[in-house]
Amino acid sequence: MxxxxxxxxxxxxxxxxxxxxxxxxxxxxxxxxxxxxxxxxxxxxxxxxxxxxxxxxxxxxxxxxxxxxxxxxxxxxxxxxxxxxxxxxxxxxxxxxxxxxxxxxxxxxxxxxxxxxxxxxxxxxxxxxxxxxxxxxxxxxxxxxxxxxxxxxxxxxxxxxxxxxxxxxxxxxxxxxxxxxxxxxxxxxGHPLLHTMDQTLIETPINQLRSELVWHNDGLQQFFIERFDNVSQLICVMPGSRRGEITAILPLMLDGIQRLLLLDPKLCFIIPTVDQNHQYIVQDVIDQRTEQLRSAIAVIYDESQPAFSQQAMAASDMVMLASGTATLEAMLLERPMVIVYQLNKLTFELAKRLVKVPYVGLPNILAGDAIVPELIQEQATGDNICRTVLRVLQPRAYGEQLQDLVTTKQILQQQxxxxxxxxxxxxxxxxxxx
Known part of the structure; x- marks a missing residue:
């Protein structure tokens, strides 16, 4: 059988x-x-x-x-x-x-x-x-x-x-x-997200999703009122939910964001956190950076909305994230992404010997192909993050990844x-x- x-x-x-x-x-x-x-x-x-x-x-x-x-x-x-x-x-x-x-x-x-x-x-x-x-x-x-x-x-x-x-x-x-x-x-x-994902996050126009997200969150209202009609792209940043991931991966992402802001000062970034403690951890890392970078990033936790991170991803133009279930969420929400990940060197070398699959992101594992850029270990540098994000935001590359994500999602649903x-x-x- x-x-x-x-x-x-x-x-x-x-x-x-x-x-x-x-x-x-x-x-x-x-x-x-x-x-x-x-x-x-x-x-x-x-x-x-x-x-x-x-x-x-x-x-x-x-x-x-x-x-x-x-x-x-x-x-x-x-x-x-x-x-x-x-x-x-x-x-x-x-x-x-x-x-x-x-x-x-x-x-x-x-x-x-x-x-x-x-x-x-x-x-x-x-x-x-x-x-x-x-x-x-x-x-x-x-x-x-x-x-x-x-x-x-x-x-x-x-x-x-x-x-x-x-x-x-x-x-x-x-x-x-x-x-x-x-x-x-x-x-x-099937993964439970296939059944629990709010379909209105996919079907509602992104501008409406963004307005609703901001309207229901005081922190985002203050953040965006200072940037009214002055935002080129909104990028959701998700450095992981474990403290070790945040301290290892977020600084690399911030290096990339710093370079992106030099090329496009109108970019804005939102970091949804799983709880208030993580919000403080993330904010502490960001507070050590320049004023330009600090003012371009909103770190938000909203306990009134259980699926707040999904809402933040859906309201963004793209997602920069660590490996994990969030990559599946972004794919199901049909949001192009860039994966950034770094492990302890010894752990990574051991994992390379044991793990048989060539990818870390679920969309790539599901597709059997690198449909989403993965910047892992020594590739996860500020310069590489900056270049890769800018490349994904280009209309042709954006459309191609989006189509690949939708196709992979449909196949997953069928299977x-x-x-x-x-x-x-x-x-x-x-x-x-x-």
Whole structure:
């Protein structure tokens, strides 16, 4: 069975699950008991969406596991707080290992008491795959939602994934071939941004978006009132959300901006931040620069608008950004971009040896081509940033990149047309019913 397609018995499977039919080897109960674990805040929304889809299929599901407020709103009584699993960084993980082992034991005990039928691990593969490996031999149908990055490095991890799961739900189509090579079921259900992105940000004229953005933000009102009718282009700058990224990448971007302002003093820049603390960090870096540069950049955080960074990108002519999910957001918003990224030299040299893909930006990985300029490591200089931004802003280059982004976006949408709940139901039916 091709891993990238949904089984042909989809309708039959959905009907049977909706009617509450169960495998003969499972306990004789009418309810479907699903264990589900989100290991971090980003997984809470994914888990909640999956739960909502399943709750629409049938109304007697019992949810057991760990999740945040969104998953709890869908019926999960979390065994313990999600924050207990949301540990990042090698040192932090090592110090929390005893409690993580204890948390796993508590989960397995709760799952055994609940006699779960399925286990769905949302991201956090280091934790969830270890849980699944204990459950799969006991007859629990195990799903990993969000593939580990085996498509990029350490493909040998596929053997552990196969031992722990019956199905992997992938966010991107380029993740599927590795599973196909190793004959393990995987389905591309698409990145949640494909479903949650506000379409009005794409359909509304940019001038209207810009007016609305400024109108609803006092800081931007003050910034633009001094530049009324005196702006040539607006560029959204996103140096990353981690402090290490900001301190490493923002100074390089500012070097480029300084040179751009010498060539076009009417350029304006906006930096949306994820919270007020990041706003202070970014502003401190900028305050060390010249008056001309400081006056051309607005650093804004707006807690009243959860998708403020997307609004800022949509209202801008182009985006200068670090690698990451923001590159996917910019592509979905159909905004041309330039990627700037720099790692610690030792980390970069190690990554070069391990990572198999030639690009860092998701649009380029998805397209299989350098449709977006990437200025990485020694290429990330002020001169190169300045030249590349000016080149992208030229009408012909701008139009060509925009067309490439739209084409790549359309292909991604076509290849991500399976919803997560039906995908799991169908695969469960195929593997248990034959």
């Amino acid at each position: 091709p891993v990238s397609t949904v089984p042909s018995k989809a309708t039959e499977a959905s009907i049977k699950v909706s009617n509450g039919l169960k495998d003969s080897h499972q306990s004789p109960k009418n309810t479907l008991v699903i264990g589900i674990v989100a290991g971090e805040v980003s997984g809470d929304s994914l888990g909640a969406d999956f739960m909502a889809q399943m709750n629409n299929l049938r109304d007697d599901i019992v949810w057991v596991g760990v999740g945040g407020s969104q998953m709890q709103a869908q019926g999960l009584q979390s065994i313990f707080p999600l924050s207990r699993l949301a540990v990042m960084g090698l040192v932090e993980v090592l110090s929390q290992l005893p409690d993580l082992f204890k948390a796993r034991r508590e989960l397995l005990t709760a799952f055994a008491a609940a006699n779960i039928d399925w286990f769905v691990g949302i991201d956090a593969p280091d934790f969830n795959l270890r849980v699944a490996k204990k459950l799969k031999p006991k007859g629990v149908f195990c799903v990993q939602y969000v593939s580990p990055s085996i498509w990029a490095w350490r493909e040998s991890r596929i053997h552990g994934i196969k031992a722990a799961t019956h199905l992997v739900l992938c966010l991107f189509p380029f993740e599927l071939p590795v599973y196909e090579r190793h004959d393990h079921p995987a389905i591309c259900v 991500s047309n399976h919803d997560s709940a039906h995908s799991v139901v169908e695969q469960w039916y195929m593997q248990t019913k034959g």
